[in-house]
Amino acid sequence: MIGKGYCVQADLEKKLQAEILGREPGNSILTCIQCGTCSGSCPLADAMDAGPRALFALIRDGQVEQALRSNTSWYCVSCYQCMVQCPQQIPITDIMYLLKQLSLEQGLVPRDNKMPDLYAAFERQVNLFGKVSEALLMADYGIKHPLDVMANAAAAVKLLAKGRLHLVPRKIEAPRRLQAMIDAAGQKEHAR
Amino acid sequence: MNREIPRIGVYVCHCGMNIAPQVDVEQVAGFAGRLEHVVVARDYKFMCSNPGQELIEDDIKAHNLNRVVVASCSPRMHEATFRKACQKAGLSPYNFQMANIREQASWVTADSGRATAKAKDLVAAAVRRVAFHHPLQTRQVEVNKSVLVIGGGIAGIQAAISAADAGYKVYLVEREPSIGGHMAKFDKTFPTLDCAACIMTPKTVIAGQHENIELLTYCEVVGLEGFVGNYKARILKKPRYVDEDKCTGCGTCMEKCPTRKIPSGFEENLTFRPAIYSPFPQAVPKTPVIDADNCRLLAKNKRCGVCAKFCEADAIDFNQEPRHLEITVGAVIVATGFSAFDPSPMVQYGYGLYPEVYTSLQFERLNNATGPTAGRILMKDGRVPRKVAIIHCVGSRDKNHLPYCSRVCCMYSLKFSHLVREKTGAEVWSFYIDMRSPGKLYEEFYNRVQAEGVHLVRGKVAMVTDIVDQPGSGNLTVVAENTLTGRNLRLPVDMVILSVGLQPARGAEEVARMTGISTDGDGWFTELHAKLAPVNTPTAGIFLAGCCQGPKDIPDTVAQAMAAAGQATALLAKGTVETQAEISSIDPDTCSGCRSCLEVCPYNAIYFDEGRRVAVVNDALCQGCGSCAATCPSSAAAVAQFNDRQVMAEIDAILA
Amino acid sequence: MDASFEPKIIALVCNWCTYTAADLAGTSRLKYPANVRLVRLMCTGMIDVKYVIKAFLEGADGVFIGGCHPGDCHYINGNLKARKRIRSVGSILENFGFDPGRLTLQWIGASEGPEFARHMTEFVDTIKKLGPNPIKTRMIL
Amino acid sequence: MIYGFFPGCAYQAAAGYKESVDSLCNLLGIELREIEDWNCCGATAAFSCDRHKALALTGRLFALAARQGFDEIVTVCNACYSTLKKAAKLLGSDPGLLENVNRSLKAESLELSAPVPVKHLLEVMFRDREKLSWPEGPCRLPKDIKVATYYGCQLTRPWQNVPRALRPDLMEQLFTVAGLETVDHSARTLCCGASHAVAYPGQCRVLVSRIVNEIKAKGGTLVATICPLCQFNLDQGQHGSYRAKLPVAYFTQVLGLALGLPPAELGLKKLLVPLKNIPAG
Ligand SMILES: Cc1cc2nc3c(=O)[nH]c(=O)nc-3n(C[C@H](O)[C@H](O)[C@H](O)COP(=O)(O)OP(=O)(O)OC[C@H]3O[C@@H](n4cnc5c(N)ncnc54)[C@H](O)[C@@H]3O)c2cc1C
């Protein structure tokens, strides 16, 4: 569980809370009955500092900073188990995406979480080539997390031996045009 | 036609804070005062209160009013109240009209200016209309002094006994071979842990033997028509293939029947029954039925007849056919109860996949002294469970299934916890979202079960699986978050009980359609008023009792059954009912004899007078639907209180 | 389209289903536009074609007819008779120069308060798009 | 039958998925026509960072598929499937989002009027099973190999068009057509945590071992998967403490073996945990 809450920027928290609860999909948090089905069904709950249920309680309570600093959304692997079982039909997984985006924007990503780096590496691959090649993805991610890559080295060697690692990037025909397309789309979520 | 000059009084209600701040009632009253024929117009805090009604009565006398308009709530709420007030002051109750400015203006309009404007229109319409009202005549018709009760659970049984004790003839129709409903399956009942059979059997026996009660088991109501005081019901009597008059209930036939492997519905499919059966030993009536779909002789055309051979009373009759009965009654009590939610679609709980996952009704049978294990709580392999999980809110409080709280399952889950602890000493883990125990001695029962060492975990179970983390620790694993610690549990257990929710009985929609009762979004029958008329329906003479109106426990069911019987017998005791005044009449001078109306009348209430060559309405049959009026090309047919001038006046005023 | 146009709509509704749904919308405090005026009838089956035509000729911008779902009619089948009758009105209206979209018939059951509010909102929207009853403008001219 | 095929990024490096899909489709008479110049769907990563960018990526795919005349996109990966389904739902129900996507698609001179329906290869094979040209003959997979299916989490979850979502049996039914019986178990849709395989392998280990142990406990000796990420995670995630590791193959490989295709044509050598006792050929 997360430690005792403290409010550094009460105003900002209020604003963020209003932003989350003010429209879809976050507004459905208001109907959460705190039953715990989501946390109970989450395969990663043990690793999370708060399960989805507790996270939603924090948000309703106004402890938004804590919620955005929590590792919950980053550990979410989008398995959708919680979402199909939630008795209030709350789109929990979609809310996890929203929280990830907000925590990136607010610079509140938990410091020790590695998923943002992995996602960033992934994004770079897509931007550069339009397709992702595992070896290059690993190499990029490995710049920040060499240990993880080393830990996987044994597997990588095996893969290489089996002809499964491709060191030359696969590309779409015109990555530049794709890049332009992505840029055109990349206005921020709530500027809408 | 009435030629007197209208003198109208208008009363605008504040309804406390329900109308007043949103609708400017003073302004509306002021506006009304300036309308044609209006003599007085007032606003008042609560028109339906005694002083409010007296205000009307006094004004009628003081100002010689001959028409009254009240602008307040829905006429479905208080029309009768104000009509009575008019009558008390000597005015015809039909010289009254209501404008609904609460449900249609103050409560539904965001802007108060617009709400006020709308209220004015509605008042103007009522005023213009009421000018065309005139006194109507009604007749007193005799009430048939008998009651039809549909459904023979504890609700129907109690309602039948209460009405029969009051001296009225009761027909108790139950579609199963015997009466008792769900309660007949239970062993103990919360919160007192009374033995269900001990408190129920006397009732079923009384119902079976009461001189005023005619039990119609294995029967279904297939048609209902008529009106308050005079309902005609068509009843289908399904063939039992056993002559009720000859059968002594000895049970020999059931013992001898060679077809034995039919899952027993009464035992919740935990065990089997023969093709000729009586659901349970204390069944009332005791007469068995042959299940024609499974009997060798009837279904498979094989030679058998073993039952007939052994029946000393010669009661078996393979030639019985379905029969129809017609009965006439003054009132109907609907008591069709509920059915338990089938948890199979909730695959995460493994019902139907894992043998040790039971529904609550199955557990009731497992725990019942007359059930398949003679009341011992055993697993299918015969072992006593060491760890049992009980899961609350299965199906209930879940928008994917039943959105509402089923109200009895927290309590019966506590009952199960106690019984498992008492009978097996097993560890009990009960998983709840909220513990709902609002009732006399219910919280005390909850506390008692807590003290017995039951593990009550606040958290809805996410999954039941046969994946066991440590071999030998149990055959199932229950996965849930304990929301009070924030930790996930993976609990090995031997047995899981699903506390399934309650939903309307199978076939409830048909009953609703037949009786003209409406249902709410979840399928429960709707009462006339949630607080003030909980056993009445909008159709006079039809009443509700028990779980068919919504989930409730036995005490509430019985209370409601007695209330329904009280309402029904009050009606019968009165002896007569006033006929409806709002019926059609045909002006013989205008009727052209085209006969169009005869075709459209759904009640065959119009006949053709060959002598005068005009159509005539039979006012005992007419229900006032107005089909004839809308069809008549000569405008000869008209429904009182809804004639063209009245309706057109209303439209005129709104558009003025 | 005139943004300030606030149509006046007559709703002819049956006592058992749609009027009850309107009551339920009220008890549930659902908000819908104030343009609708309900006229309570016992059954949609008693709606005479002349009520509808009269309403339009007197300047109603729209007429809404609400009854019980097929099979649920308190008087067996008044709603179906109404549907048949109302279908025939469409062409008459067109002859008078009214857009047939100004008249609608909907089934709203007694328990469907939210449905009632939704229908009211949608119908008011439709009528706003169609603009004022042409009779009114003609009268002004 | 011609399917608009979206292989996805992980497909090529996946252990014999491509080989087996190719030979199986060839055998059954399925034509997979690859969507030309397809791009990465963005997976969980894109939706985690920016919804609009993520939708643009999937939008491009839909637009390409539509322009190339496909009325259905067929994927072979749960992550692609789930990402595309989600995007299709969003774009199909929110005109604002669709408009946004179209604005950015201008850079690619593409246009999208409506998202193209998405199916997993397993779903379409199941749907069209009666139209495929199944070879005659008994099941060629040795009797001592007991197949257990593993669907992973994303195929069946929020989209609910797979019957019995939490315990599906599409693969079971399809295998029966080839005379192949499967063992029943309860881990069919448990999440294996694949997207954490790199950053948090420790977490995956718990999830993988639960799945693997369950399958072993119920007598399975070969796992049939439908997703490169699941396959990789289950295949390489069986660390240390396993006395006997469980081979994890693709459903196309298993089906190929059952129908008598030679192992060499199914890329079986590329599995990390080797599948032994199969007829050489
Ligand atoms: C597992 C479980 C345990 C419970 N334990 C307790 C307890 O310990 N204490 C307590 O107070 N309450 C308990 N309850 C609640 C209790 O069961 C109900 O309050 C009670 O049974 C309601 O009685 P009823 O007559 O309204 O309905 P039912 O018992 O459902 O009876 C309805 C009857 O109507 C018949 N019927 C239905 N449709 C038709 C038709 N169309 N025509 C003719 N007949 C028809 C049915 O066959 C049935 O016999 C429990 C409920 C469950 C599910």
Ligand SMILES: Cc1cc2nc3c(=O)[nH]c(=O)nc-3n(C[C@H](O)[C@H](O)[C@H](O)COP(=O)(O)OP(=O)(O)OC[C@H]3O[C@@H](n4cnc5c(N)ncnc54)[C@H](O)[C@@H]3O)c2cc1C
């Ligand atoms: C704050 C509050 C809010 C509530 N809100 C709701 C709500 O929103 N909805 C709802 O359904 N319920 C509500 N309730 C419950 C509701 O008040 C009761 O259900 C209802 O009032 C019970 O009515 P009663 O006639 O049994 O008792 P009471 O209302 O208590 O009436 C008993 C009457 O008997 C009289 N009396 C007592 N002793 C004697 C005597 N010896 N001789 C003569 N007369 C006597 C008393 O003076 C009193 O007038 C609320 C209760 C409370 C406390």
Ligand code: SF4
């Ligand atoms: S499952 Fe749904 S209602 Fe229950 S705690 Fe989670 S989000 Fe809330």
Ligand code: SF4
């Ligand atoms: S979708 Fe995310 S939060 Fe929900 S159960 Fe799966 S991992 Fe947990």
Ligand code: SF4
């Ligand atoms: S008459 Fe109706 S509106 Fe007036 S106070 Fe009574 S309930 Fe309220």
Ligand code: SF4
């Ligand atoms: S039918 Fe005959 S044998 Fe059967 S219980 Fe009745 S009397 Fe006994």
Ligand code: SF4
């Ligand atoms: S005829 Fe035979 S099978 Fe049928 S009920 Fe009688 S004994 Fe049983």
Ligand code: SF4
């Ligand atoms: S009574 Fe209890 S178990 Fe039943 S639905 Fe309500 S909260 Fe759930």
Ligand code: SF4
């Ligand atoms: S109003 Fe007319 S059509 Fe309706 S029941 Fe009466 S006579 Fe028949």
Ligand code: SF4
């Ligand atoms: S429809 Fe009118 S005119 Fe024709 S017979 Fe009936 S009442 Fe007379």
